[in-house]
Amino acid sequence: MRRGSGRAIEEGRVLSVEGPLPNRSPAYPIFVAGCATRVSFPAFSVAQGQRFVADYRPMTEAQINPTLHKVATALTVAIVIWLSYAGVNHALASHYGASSNPDDWPRASKIEPANAENWYRLGRYRQLDFEHSDLPLAISYYRRAVQLDPHSPFYKLDLAGALEIAGNDAEAEKYFRAAQENYPISAEVSWRYGNYLLRQQRLPEAYAEIHRAVVVDSKLLPLAVSRAWHSDPDVRVLLDQVLPKTAEGDWEALSFLVQAQEGAAALAVWNHLIGLHPSIDRKTTLFAFIDMLVSQDRFDEAGSVWRQATAAEGAFPPASPAGSLVFDGGFESDPSNGGFGWRQQDVAGADFDFDTEEKHSGSRAARVIFDRTQNLSYEYLFQWVLVAPATRYRFRGFLRTDQISTDSGMRFEIIDPRRPKDLDVLTPNETGTQPWTMEEVEFTTGAQTHLIRIALRRLPSARLDNKISGTVWVDDVALLPTGARR
Numbered sequence: 001m002r003r004g005s006g007r008a009i010e011e012g013r014v015l016s017v018e019g020p021l022p023n024r025s026p027a028y029p030i031f032v033a034g035c036a037t038r039v040s041f042p043a044f045s046v047a048q049g050q051r052f053v054a055d056y057r058p059m060t061e062a063q064i065n066p067t068l069h070k071v072a073t074a075l076t077v078a079i080v081i082w083l084s085y086a087g088v089n090h091a092l093a094s095h096y097g098a099s100s101n102p103d104d105w106p107r108a109s110k111i112e113p114a115n116a117e118n119w120y121r122l123g124r125y126r127q128l129d130f131e132h133s134d135l136p137l138a139i140s141y142y143r144r145a146v147q148l149d150p151h152s153p154f155y156k157l158d159l160a161g162a163l164e165i166a167g168n169d170a171e172a173e174k175y176f177r178a179a180q181e182n183y184p185i186s187a188e189v190s191w192r193y194g195n196y197l198l199r200q201q202r203l204p205e206a207y208a209e210i211h212r213a214v215v216v217d218s219k220l221l222p223l224a225v226s227r228a229w230h231s232d233p234d235v236r237v238l239l240d241q242v243l244p245k246t247a248e249g250d251w252e253a254l255s256f257l258v259q260a261q262e263g264a265a266a267l268a269v270w271n272h273l274i275g276l277h278p279s280i281d282r283k284t285t286l287f288a289f290i291d292m293l294v295s296q297d298r299f300d301e302a303g304s305v306w307r308q309a310t311a312a313e314g315a316f317p318p319a320s321p322a323g324s325l326v327f328d329g330g331f332e333s334d335p336s337n338g339g340f341g342w343r344q345q346d347v348a349g350a351d352f353d354f355d356t357e358e359k360h361s362g363s364r365a366a367r368v369i370f371d372r373t374q375n376l377s378y379e380y381l382f383q384w385v386l387v388a389p390a391t392r393y394r395f396r397g398f399l400r401t402d403q404i405s406t407d408s409g410m411r412f413e414i415i416d417p418r419r420p421k422d423l424d425v426l427t428p429n430e431t432g433t434q435p436w437t438m439e440e441v442e443f444t445t446g447a448q449t450h451l452i453r454i455a456l457r458r459l460p461s462a463r464l465d466n467k468i469s470g471t472v473w474v475d476d477v478a479l480l481p482t483g484a485r486r
Contacts, residue, residue, distance in 0.1 A: 116145040139162045153186060160192075235268045342382070379457050389446065390446070394440070397438070403433055412427040423449055
C-alpha cells in the first residue's frame with residue numbers, strides 16, 4: 001500500500017485504521033462487509049505511524065444479585081396486588097354510592113371513609129327523608145363532609161341550612177359566610193344566604209345578597225321579585241335594591257305585579273322600564289298589564305301605556321289618519337291580539353286572512369271567507385277603543401261582499417261591553433255581492449262609557465237555510481269625535 005493511504009481491516013469485530021493521516025480532508029475508500037463507499041473526514045493531525053484501534057466486541061453481562069432480584073419481584077407483585085385491591089374497593093364504593101337504595105350509602109362511606117361526597121349524601125338523606133329523618137345525625141354527616149373537603153361551598157350551604165333548622169343561627173351564618181368566601185361569585189350561595197337573611201328579618205342585607213344572585217343568574221328573578229315583595233311590598237325597594245338595572249328584571253317585576261293585580265306598583269315599574277328604552281318583546285305581559293289597567297278603570301293610564309309601547313316598538317303602524325281613535329284602521333299590520341290593536345280569533349266555518357289585490361286603500365284589506373258549514377254568530381275580528389263618556393262620535397268603515405248567503409249578512413257593531421244598554425249600534429246588513437260600501441253611523445256614548453268594542457259582526461240567521469257562505473272584505477275603519485259633548 002502506498003504512503004498516505006489507509007487500510008481498513010475487519011477481523012471479527014476489531015476495526016483497525018493504520019497509516020498516517022494528512023492534515024486535510026480528502027475522501028477515503030472504506031470497505032465494510034464487502035461494501036465500499038467514499039467518505040470525507042474532518043482534518044486532524046496525528047504523529048507519523050500512530051495506530052488507532054476501535055474495539056466493538058460485545059460487553060459481558062454483569063451478574064444480577066439474586067437477592068435483589070427477588071426483592072424487586074416481590075415489591076412489584078405487592079404493588080400490583082395493592083392497586084388491584086384499591087381499584088376493586090373504589091369500584092365497590094362507587095357502586096354503593098350511586099345506588100338508589102339508601103341502605104347502600106353507609107357501606108360506601110365505610111369502604112371509602114375519606115370520600116366527602118359519601119358523607120354529604122348521607123347527610124342529605126338523614127335531613128330530607130321523612131321516614132328516616134334525623135337532623136342531628138345529618139348535621140354530623142355534613143360536618144364530616146366539610147372536614148374532608150373544606151373548599152366545597154355546597155357542603156357548607158347544606159350544613160348551614162341544617163343548623164338553621166336546628167335553631168343554631170349563629171353557627172348557620174358562620175357557614176353561610178364561609179361558603180361565600182369559597183365561592184364569592186356563586187348565584188346559589190348568594191341566593192341561599194339572602195333567603196336566610198330574609199328569614200332573619202335583616203332585609204337590607206338580604207336584598208343585597210339577592211341582588212348579587214339575580215345579577216349572576218337571571219332565572220332567579222321571578223322568585224326574587226316574589227320574595228322581596230312579600231317581605232316588603234314597596235316598589236321602590238324592588239326597583240332600587242333588589243332588581244338589576246336591566247329590562248329583563250323590570251319585565252319580571254311587571255309580570256308578577258300584574259298577576260298580583262297591583263296596579264299602582266305595576267305602573268311604577270312600567271315607567272322605570274320605559275326609561276331603559278327596552279325592546280317590547282314581552283307582549284303577553286304588556287297586554288295583560290293593559291287589560292288589568294282597564295279592569296281597574298285606569299283608562300287614561302292604559303291608553304298611555306299603549307302609546308308608549310307602540311312608540312318604543314316602532315314596528316307598529318301609527319294610528320289611523322285624521323285623528324281617528326281606531327288603531328291601524330287600514331289593516332296594514334297583522335292583528336296584535338292584545339292591547340288596543342285588532343284582535344282576531346279563529347273559528348270553525350270562517351277563514352281569516354289578508355288580501356293585497358282587493359283593498360279599498362293602502363296595501364291590503366282584511367278578508368273573511370265563510371264555508372257554508374255554520375250558522376255563525378261572528379264577532380271574532382274586533383278592537384277595543386277608548387272613548388270619553390257622553391260624547392258624540394262618528395263611525396266609518398268600508399265593506400265589500402261577494403256572494404254572502406242567507407238573510408243575515410255582514411255589518412259592523414259598536415257596543416259598550418260593560419253597559420250594552422247604554423250603547424249597542426249596528427250598521428246596515430250587507431248580503432249578496434256588493435262593491436266597496438262605506439258604512440257610517442253616529443252615536444253618543446253613555447254617561448259612564450269609557451271603552452267600546454268595534455267588531456265585524458254577523459248575527460245568526462233564524463231561517464232553515466242559515467249556514468253562511470261567501471266572502472267579506474274590511475278596510476279603512478275609523479272613529480272620530482264630532483266635537484259635541486253632552
